């Protein structure tokens with residue numbers, strides 16, 4: 001993404017987008033899961049379920065969950081796909097701490113390992129994973145192409161990329177109604193419940209600046225991904241993108 005288009009959570013500081021994003025998720029981690037359920041009326045759970053159901057057709061044995069956060073996508077993948085191994089990576093230690101507690105509680109710690117790290121500089125060897133996935137993560141990258149390029153590198157040849165991300169609804173009247181909710185209502189509830197002034201305003205702004213639909217698949221193709229496709233969810237509030245290495 002160009003410098004001009006870059007949206008950061010706390011814009012009036014000299015800290016990099018990555019530093020700001022890490023700080024923001026460390027701060028809102030205790031409230032994150034609950035706010036997801038409240039703000040999406042529980043639909044975020046169904047979006048992850050749908051994405052994993054689609055990915056399960058590929059039957060990947062090794063999965064990297066980028067920007068795993070509190071590990072909801074990794075947990076759903078472990079439950080449905082039953083792979084040999086899932087690595088969940090995130091830059092926020094506080095998000096991972098909550099994810100780890102959930103994984104242990106569900107007895108999935110033999111399958112899922114959470115690791116602290118940066119998706120834009122992956123420590124894994126080239127061609128390590130059958131599938132690489134991310135839910136609501138890539139929008140937060142400081143350098144989108146670098147992150148997606150790293151995800152491509154660590155995929156095995158023939159491996160699958162799955163990205164679940166917000167998009168901008170295009171149809172009247174949902175576009176207008178959703179915009180009112182997303183721009184004016186959600187940031188107020190988010191501010192009260194997360195105790196962070198900016199986090200849920202950043203959510204709206206980052207979605208507006210993010211390349212969606214064909215704009216996103218063209219970036220994937222430019223980076224070398226093939227067989228790109230996307231499925232629109234909830235009339236365009238969200239998309240599931242698929243691509244192959």
Ligand SMILES: C[S@@+](CC[C@H](N)C(=O)[O-])C[C@H]1O[C@@H](n2cnc3c(N)ncnc32)[C@H](O)[C@@H]1O
Pocket residue numbers: 018021022025066067068069070071072073089090091092095117118119120134135136137140141142
């Ligand atoms: C909106 S949360 C999504 C969490 C989870 N995937 C889900 O479905 O709920 C975004 C996550 O991306 C992480 N993140 C942002 N930039 C990252 C980066 N460069 N490397 C690793 N994680 C990153 C944040 O720390 C945060 O946990």
